[in-house]
Amino acid sequence: MAIRKKSSKNPPVLSHEFVLQNHADIVSCVAMVFLLGLMFEITAKVSIIFVTLQYNVTLPATEEQATESAFLYYYGIKDLATVFFYMLVAIIIHAIIQEYVLDKINRRMHFSKTKHSKFNESGQLSAFYLFSCIWGTFILVSENYISDPTILWRAYPHTLMTFQMKFFYISQLAYWFHAFPELYFQKTKKEDIPRQLVYIGLYLFHIAGAYLLNLNHLGLVLLVLHYFVEFLFHISRLFYFSDEKYQKGFSLWAVLFVLGRLLTLILSVLTVGFGLARAENQKLDFSTGNFNVLAVRIAVLASICITQAFMMWKFINFQLRRWREHSTFQAPAVKKKPPVTKGRSSRKGTENGVNGTVTSNGADSPRNRKEKSS
Secondary structure, eight states: OOOOOOOSSOOOOHHHEEEEEEEHHHHHHHHHHHHHTTTSHHHHHHHHHSSSSEEEEEEOOSSSTTTTOOOEEOOOOHHHHHHHHHHHHHHHHHHHHIIIIIIIHHHTTTOOOHHHHHHHHHHHHHHHHHHHHHHHHHHHHHHTTTTTTGGTTTOOOOOOOOOHHHHHHHHHHHHHHHHHHHHHHHHHHHHHHHHHHHHHHHHHHHHHHHTTTTHHHHHHHHHHHHHHHHHHHHHHHHHHOOOOOOHHHHHHHHHHHHHHHHHHHHIIIIIIHHHHHHHHOOOBBBTBBOOOOOOHHHHHHHHHHHHHHHHHHHHHHHHHHHHHHHHHHHSSOOOOOOOOOOOOOOOOOOOBTTBBOOOOGGGGGGHHHHHHHH
16 A cells, blocks of 8 residues: 655745735635625615715705705714725725735835835835825815815814815724734734834724814824825835935925924914813803813823823934934944054064154164174
């Protein structure tokens, strides 16, 4: 009876690109299920909860807007389903950018493993920050936030949102929720996972807080401001990876980072500490979405101030580390020359001279010693 020998060959190892593409295909299939569900009457009622925005109301036309009626939205529990669907969309877009843009650049540049992961992180985040800045700025301009800053606290609570405003917040929550499975898809190192979890958690905490407390006007302004500064940092890091002599972007980012923290604190104190504190209606009412009470205002300001202090602490440590690395790289290795001693030198000094050169001392010259003996 023949006994089969076990193969000594190791099982094939799946590459990172194959694993990422495989998960992207699975997520694409799940997203297509929701889209195909819209085609059938039986499943359309369920699929529409995931694909379209919920909780819309129609306001009749007024004298100022006699031709159009306003379609506004408020938030509810069904928004979780919409966030889940667009989280799948974010995973698909993430995989497309990774495969067709970042991976091709990585193959040409031949980065190390550390630079490879940081380049992918900055590439993904710079694309997201740029898109969010443009989208958020468009909302600010279209809804007259820039011309009238009092809109940040006037007529609070801001329970009703335009389509662009609500879709912006849904997209933001979906993107940062998608970052959790991306930790597995991107094969993030174990030592980097705690840092990433804190990073993602802070975004979700503040975005969800502004959304649920009906502070969406203030949250939008602070997000656009923060995203612009972060975009400048990650785009500077991309240029730095291509040319390590490039430092101008980091210098500009350092200045704007500090200004961004100051503007964030000023706008937060102006809106929450002064604008909402002087409002007439300061009663906690869940039915109307009014959270303008002293305890909530203190909690909001405390969370913003603590986060800004934490970011400044990380920023200072980052700048000190860069300064030490730059000073170490620039400082030349200077060798100290041993002092030249007068009189009798050592045997090694008489043979080789001082620092490898022949000395002019007559007592150490064999020719002079021969003339003296004669």
